[in-house]
Amino acid sequence: MERLLEKIIQCNENGLYFVNTPTGSAKSYSAVQLMKNHYKSFDSHFIFITNNLNNLPMEDLEKAFGDDFKNQVIRVESIVDNIVHHFDESIIPDEYKRLKYYKELYNCLNNYKYLARYIQNELDKGKTPNIGVLKFFDQSKEDLANRDSRFRKDIRKHLMQSGFAELNFEERKLIVKSKYKWLTTLYPAMFIEDYKVICMSVKRFFTTIDPIYKKKYRFSESEIIDNSVLFIDEVDSTKNEINNIILESSLRSTIDLIPMIHRIADQFIYWDLNMPRILKDMVLDKNTAFKNIRKQALAIQKNYHDELPYYCSGIKDRNFLMNDATFHASFENHSKKNAYVYYDANKNQMTIEIENSRNNVSDTSSEVFSLYKVIRDMNNFLTSTKNYIKRLSLTYKDIHNSSILKDEEKINDEEALNSVYKVFRLTDADISYFENEIHIQSLIKGYTERNKLKKTNGYYDRGIRSFEFTNRKHDSFNTTFNFIHVSKSAEFTLSLLARKAIVIGLSATCNIDSVLSNYSLRYLKENLGDNFHRIEGEDFKRIKDTYSMLNKNYESKDIQVHIKEVTDCLNLDMKGMICTVFEDFKVQRKVERIFSCNGINDLYSIKRYLIMAQVYRYFILHEDIHSFLCLNNALPKENSKFDLSILLKLFDVVNEENSFDKNDAHIEVLKSCISFDADKKDILERLSNGEKVFVISAYATIGAGQNMAYKLPEHSDTINITDFSNKKDGRNYKKDFDGIYLGDITNVVTNLLDMDSDFDESELLHCLIELENWYYVKI
Numbered sequence: 001m002e003r004l005l006e007k008i009i010q011c012n013e014n015g016l017y018f019v020n021t022p023t024g025s026a027k028s029y030s031a032v033q034l035m036k037n038h039y040k041s042f043d044s045h046f047i048f049i050t051n052n053l054n055n056l057p058m059e060d061l062e063k064a065f066g067d068d069f070k071n072q073v074i075r076v077e078s079i080v081d082n083i084v085h086h087f088d089e090s091i092i093p094d095e096y097k098r099l100k101y102y103k104e105l106y107n108c109l110n111n112y113k114y115l116a117r118y119i120q121n122e123l124d125k126g127k128t129p130n131i132g133v134l135k136f137f138d139q140s141k142e143d144l145a146n147r148d149s150r151f152r153k154d155i156r157k158h159l160m161q162s163g164f165a166e167l168n169f170e171e172r173k174l175i176v177k178s179k180y181k182w183l184t185t186l187y188p189a190m191f192i193e194d195y196k197v198i199c200m201s202v203k204r205f206f207t208t209i210d211p212i213y214k215k216k217y218r219f220s221e222s223e224i225i226d227n228s229v230l231f232i233d234e235v236d237s238t239k240n241e242i243n244n245i246i247l248e249s250s251l252r253s254t255i256d257l258i259p260m261i262h263r264i265a266d267q268f269i270y271w272d273l274n275m276p277r278i279l280k281d282m283v284l285d286k287n288t289a290f291k292n293i294r295k296q297a298l299a300i301q302k303n304y305h306d307e308l309p310y311y312c313s314g315i316k317d318r319n320f321l322m323n324d325a326t327f328h329a330s331f332e333n334h335s336k337k338n339a340y341v342y343y344d345a346n347k348n349q350m351t352i353e354i355e356n357s358r359n360n361v362s363d364t365s366s367e368v369f370s371l372y373k374v375i376r377d378m379n380n381f382l383t384s385t386k387n388y389i390k391r392l393s394l395t396y397k398d399i400h401n402s403s404i405l406k407d408e409e410k411i412n413d414e415e416a417l418n419s420v421y422k423v424f425r426l427t428d429a430d431i432s433y434f435e436n437e438i439h440i441q442s443l444i445k446g447y448t449e450r451n452k453l454k455k456t457n458g459y460y461d462r463g464i465r466s467f468e469f470t471n472r473k474h475d476s477f478n479t480t481f482n483f484i485h486v487s488k489s490a491e492f493t494l495s496l497l498a499r500k501a502i503v504i505g506l507s508a509t510c511n512i513d514s515v516l517s518n519y520s521l522r523y524l525k526e527n528l529g530d531n532f533h534r535i536e537g538e539d540f541k542r543i544k545d546t547y548s549m550l551n552k553n554y555e556s557k558d559i560q561v562h563i564k565e566v567t568d569c570l571n572l573d574m575k576g577m578i579c580t581v582f583e584d585f586k587v588q589r590k591v592e593r594i595f596s597c598n599g600i601n602d603l604y605s606i607k608r609y610l611i612m613a614q615v616y617r618y619f620i621l622h623e624d625i626h627s628f629l630c631l632n633n634a635l636p637k638e639n640s641k642f643d644l645s646i647l648l649k650l651f652d653v654v655n656e657e658n659s660f661d662k663n664d665a666h667i668e669v670l671k672s673c674i675s676f677d678a679d680k681k682d683i684l685e686r687l688s689n690g691e692k693v694f695v696i697s698a699y700a701t702i703g704a705g706q707n708m709a710y711k712l713p714e715h716s717d718t719i720n721i722t723d724f725s726n727k728k729d730g731r732n733y734k735k736d737f738d739g740i741y742l743g744d745i746t747n748v749v750t751n752l753l754d755m756d757s758d759f760d761e762s763e764l765l766h767c768l769i770e771l772e773n774w775y776y777v778k779i
Contacts, residue, residue, distance in 0.1 A: 001030040001546075004539050008504060009038060014227065015531035016498035016524060018235065020511040022547050027506040028057040031231050036064040039072060039196040045224055047501075048199045050233035051241050052706065053077070054677060056199045065197075076189045076200035079145045079207075083109060091182040099158065101150040108147045112140040123675045128638060152210050155183070159213065165409045172213040183212060193224050202232075202241045215412045220497075228501045235505030236518040242490035247765050250486045253432035254761070257467070257481040260430050261378050262306040264385055265297035267424045279423065282395055289388055296381045303367070304374050305343055305350055312339070312352035312469065312479045321467040322768060323379075325458040327372045339371035352479060375467065386434050389424065393417040436487055459772040460489045460523050466765060486765060491519050495527045511535075515773035516748065523776070550721055559719055566614045566741075570607050577603070581610045587657050594649050605641060608632075608743075612696075613650045615741045616667075619694050620660045625738040626692050629708065632743035635671050635698045644669065670697040684710040695737075699745070709734040749774070 001021050008017050021027055035046045050056055053075075062069045077085065087109055089097070096102060115137045122129045164172050173191070176183055184190060190211045192198060200219075210216035219225075232238055267274050271283075271294065283290050300306055320330040321339075331337060337354050343366040344351040352371060353361050361368050397416035404410065411419070421431050464486040469479050497503050511534055513521050524532050535543060553559045569577040574595060575588075582588050591613075595606060612630070619628045636644040648667070655662045668683050670676070686693050688711040702708065712718060712735050720732060749770040752759050 001026055002033055004535070004542070005030055005034045005504070007539070008502065008533075009034065009229065012502075013531070014499060014502055015533060016494065016503045016505065016528055017533045018505045018507075018510045018535070020508055020535060021506075021543050022550060023508045028055075028233060029060055031504075031506065032057050032060040032064050035061070035197050039065075039068075042196070042229070044226065045193075045195070045228040046197045046231070047205075047225065047228050048197070048231045048233065049202050049205050049238075051202050051237055053201050055233055055707070058199065061197065061199075072195060073197040074188060074192060074195040074199065076192065076198065076204055076209075078201070078204055079148055080112070080141050082187070082189070083144060083148050084112070086186050086188065088185065091185055093182065096155060096158065099151065099154040101147055101154045105144070105147040105151045108140065108144045112137075112144050115140050120675060120678075123673070123679075149210075152187075152212055152216075156212050160409055164213065169214050173211075176213050187212065192219075193222075198224070202238050203245060206242075206245050215414070225497070225501050230497065230501045230503045232503065232505045233507075235507045236510045236512070237507070239490045239517075239519050242493055243766075243769060246486060246488060246490070246493075247762060247769075249436050250484050250765065251761055253429065253436040254482055254484050255429050255433045257375070257378060257483040258306055258310050258478075260427075260433070260483075261300060261381065263425050263427075263430065265300055265306055265381070268294045268297040268385075269301060274425075276423065278399065279392070279396070279420075282392065282399070289384075289391075293381070293384050293388055296377075296384060300378065300381060303369065304341070304377070306378075308343075308348065308350050309478045310341070310350045310352060310481070311347075311477065312354070312471070314354050315469070315471055315479070317470075319469050320764070321371070321375070321469075323372075323375070323465040323467075324462065324772060327375075340368050341371050341374050342366045342368045349477070379465065382433075389420050389434070390417065393420040396420060433483075433485065436485060459769075459776065460491045460520065460527075463487045463489065464765070464768055464772065466761075466768065468761070468764075482761075484761060484765065486769070489769075491523045491527070494519060495524060498528055498531060515777055516770060520773065520776065553719055553721055559721075564618060566611045568607075569610070570603060574601065574603065574606055577606055577610055581614060582653075582657065584657060587653060590653050591650065594646060594653070598643070598646055600646070602641075608642065609647060609650055611743070612647055613654050616651050616694060617654045617658065619739065620655065620658060620665060622739075626690065626713075627687050627710070627737040628694050628739040628741070629702070629737045630694065630696045630741045630743075631699055631702060632696075633699060633745060635701070636669060636696060665692040665694060667694045668696070670695055670701060672698075672701045676701075680706075680708075684708070688713055690714065709736055 004019065004021070008019075019027065031048065035048075039046065048056060056075060058073075058075060061073050065072055083105070087105075089106065092102070115133065119129045119133065119137060122133075159172075164175075167175070177191070187210070189209055190213075192209055204219070206220045207218070208216045209219050209222070268290075272280065315331070322328045322330075329337075329339065331339070331354050337356055339352055339354050340358055340361050341350055341352050342361065342364050343349075344364070345366065351362075355361055358368050358370075393416040394413065396419065397411055397413060400416065401410040418431070421434070426434075466484045466486070468482045468484075470482075471479055494503070510518065511521070512518055548555075554561065567580055569580040572580065575592065578588050578591050578595075582591060595601070595609075600606060600609075615628075615630055619625055632642075634640075634642045636642045636647045638644055651667065652662065654660075666686060668679070670679055670683065683693060683695060690713040712733055716735065718735055750763055750767040752763060752767055
């Protein structure tokens with residue numbers, strides 16, 4: 001493994017390298033050794049990112065770097081975690097404690113800690129925290145991040161007023177390091193560029209770093225990444241995380257399309273009346289780009305009357321349009337029809353009708369337009385406007401910065417852009433829409449190459465536009481057009497990174513060609529060409545040899561795998577199912593009463609409960625099985641379709657049936673929540689102490705990269721499948737679970753059918769992205 005990574009580094013060529021060495025081949029450990037061997041001579045940075053911060057190889061890094069660890073390696077936490085772990089009022093000078101947002105930050109932190117303690121106490125008692133409390137807790141995290149941002153601004157303003165504005169960035173940095181050491185304690189990431197090894201979560205990678213002495217910047221578009229070595233742990237699982245980040249940004253920037261178009265078009269149509277002199281002087285009459293956008297604005301006003309209400313009387317529920325390369329409609333009871341728009345002089349509104357063809361639209365003397373064309377023209381106008389405003393803001397920045405006094409601080413690109421946004425009367429939602437994208441500035445700025453003949457370049461490059469239009473009682477004159485733009489795909493984002501750095505994706509399964517659990521290998525190959533590398537030749541042979549070495553004990557049958565099928569009894573009625581699983585008549589009656597008394601008559605639910613009972617029975621009847629991991633799509637919860645209390649009652653019946661003392665085994669439900677790490681640690685410690693534990697969890701919880709190996713209990717009869725001669729390899733002293741159950745995967749894509757129309761926008765977008773991925777597999 002180390003030899004393979006060395007080979008990649010020696011090539012010194014930016015690109016994407018998928019390293020699919022098997023589980024147990026020390027991928028993270030080898031990456032650490034590579035960083036240790038090269039950090040002094042390597043000109044750029046080593047960056048290690050993962051979905052789960054607990055998977056960062058910090059212990060291995062600390063051992064490898066020794067005394068240099070503190071100065072060369074940084075673990076970048078989320079904004080909230082950073083404040084929780086590093087805020088210390090005793091080190092903050094009094095003059096900064098008097099700042100307005102210090103007090104608010106202090107209060108928000110105490111509120112967050114109080115709620116965190118309360119929730120943890122409830123969990124320790126075996127209780128599920130109240131939903132209202134959990135919502136308050138989520139809000140407290142947002143408040144804490146918000147107040148921290150404002151406190152940083154307060155600090156920056158205070159520093160600038162004390163003479164910082166006259167200094168260059170390097171001079172400011174030196175002063176902060178020597179005279180403001182409390183800042184570096186409070187905000188360790190402010191000098192992130194000084195560390196050779198940077199470790200963070202995937203989510204943190206795409207957020208901002210605030211150095212305070214200069215303007216904040218997005219880490220994903222910073223020069224720190226240029227020509228760096230970027231390790232992505234469990235790379236295939238990061239696809240969903242990046243898509244989630246994209247979707248969160250898209251949902252935050254949802255707009256009502258027609259009013260936004262009107263606000264922007266008006267600024268271009270009445271340019272001379274609306275714009276300050278400095279912008280009017282920047283835009284000459286012969287400016288072709290400006291003339292073209294103004295022409296678009298005038299055409300929209302003339303043809304589509306963006307100043308008027310748009311109304312469709314023929315809809316009651318939620319209706320959708322989705323656009324990737326073409327439009328796809330989902331109208332209530334009219335799924336195969338089209339939508340048409342025309343100016344209704346009698347009502348002085350733009351009327352929308354859903355009909356089979358244009359000829360079926362009500363009698364009108366006005367021109368009838370396809371709604372698809374209206375939306376397409378408006379979207380093209382928004383795209384042109386966005387690009388134009390960006391160029392305009394850069395010119396404005398240069399003019400502004402060249403005219404300010406020496407002691408005034410210059411504005412950066414972001415501030416100039418926001419200034420122009422405000423002149424255009426854009427709302428915060430409008431601005432969010434324009435800024436809705438993951439920011440990765442390509443190292444090659446002029447890169448525009450696109451092979452438009454490639455069939456996979458539709459959704460992956462351009463994303464999805466979703467329009468939901470509904471009629472609401474509180475706004476009865478208008479049909480609301482909620483417009484969400486998912487601007488890019490995870491694949492596109494990864495390919496941009498691969499042009500900027502040496503990106504090494506680590507995962508045993510990263511070469512599996514599955515677009516739902518992995519990136520589209522086809523798209524990456526088409527997009528990156530020779531810069532997409534998969535292991536082949538001698539390296540591939542070495543991996544096969546490694547697999548053979550790890551599997552030799554299985555092939556020789558020194559380690560035996562026992563496969564046991566559960567009884568599938570779905571084709572029977574409830575009594576038939578119960579009789580198939582339980583032989584004793586009295587036990588059958590008890591199980592039947594459990595289902596009847598709790599109103600469970602759905603055969604699928606009964607089957608799921610009975611399968612779990614069989615799995616648990618197998619666990620308790622085998623003394624050699626101390627650890628068992630049971631995975632399903634859904635987690636059992638109180639008062640849900642998969643009810644934990646009912647499941648535990650069934651387990652009690654199984655214990656009684658087999659004369660098993662339930663105190664001799666522990667049943668644990670491991671779920672994604674605030675206490676996940678503590679719960680997982682407690683489970684693994686119990687197993688290390690030799691206790692018998694049955695763990696119930698979900699595929700989404702025990703995701704890729706979750707290490708569930710635990711320290712060998714004393715006197716364990718085990719076989720080591722790794723190189724025991726390597727004493728530093730911690731895997732020599734840990735073991736895997738003795739048994740595992742893998743439940744049915746019931747939904748390959750997000751299921752909207754069981755929700756009627758009560759799904760939220762996030763679920764809809766997830767479903768659309770999954771369907772897009774499937775579509776491009778088939779073309």
